[in-house]
Amino acid sequence: MTCNDCNTPIDPELGYHTAKTLGVALCERHRRLVEKVMAENNTPKEAIQLFYALKDAGAHPMLEWWDGQRSVDIAISRVKLNIDVETEYRNITHEQAIHDLEEAMHSFKNGFTNIRIPHIAITHYLDDTVKYILGIIQGLKANLKVI
Numbered sequence: 001m002t003c004n005d006c007n008t009p010i011d012p013e014l015g016y017h018t019a020k021t022l023g024v025a026l027c028e029r030h031r032r033l034v035e036k037v038m039a040e041n042n043t044p045k046e047a048i049q050l051f052y053a054l055k056d057a058g059a060h061p062m063l064e065w066w067d068g069q070r071s072v073d074i075a076i077s078r079v080k081l082n083i084d085v086e087t088e089y090r091n092i093t094h095e096q097a098i099h100d101l102e103e104a105m106h107s108f109k110n111g112f113t114n115i116r117i118p119h120i121a122i123t124h125y126l127d128d129t130v131k132y133i134l135g136i137i138q139g140l141k142a143n144l145k146v147i
Ligand SMILES: [Zn+2]
Pocket: 003, 004, 005, 006, 007, 008, 026, 027, 028, 029, 030
C-alpha cells in the first residue's frame, strides 16, 4: 500500500485507518498535513477524496484555496473554477439566502464559476463526479478561448 499523495510505501494499518477517516490512504506526514487543513477549514472528508481523485485525473486542483472572500474547498485556478462540497442540508434563513446570492455576485464579477456538490454524489459516484468536473473544466477552457 502506498500514500495517495507521495507514493511512499505505508503500513497497511495506517493506510486502512486514513482511508476510513480521510477517504484516502496517506502516509504519516500527509495524514498530519490533511488533518491540519481539515481542522482549520472544517473541510469535509469527501472534499479530500475528491481533491485526490481530481489530482489523479490531472486536473491540478488546490485544496482550501482563499479566493479573496473566503476559503473554497477545491479550486481549479487555471479556469477559475471553485468547488464546494456540501454536507448539510439545512433550511436556510433569509439572511443566509441573500448572503449566498451576494457571494455568487462577487464570484461572477471576478470571473469565477462556483459549483456546489452534495457529499453523497462523491461518496456514491466518485468516478462520475470527476468525469463531470473534467467536462466542466473543458467547457470553461473553451469559453476562455472565445474571449
Ligand atoms: Zn505521503
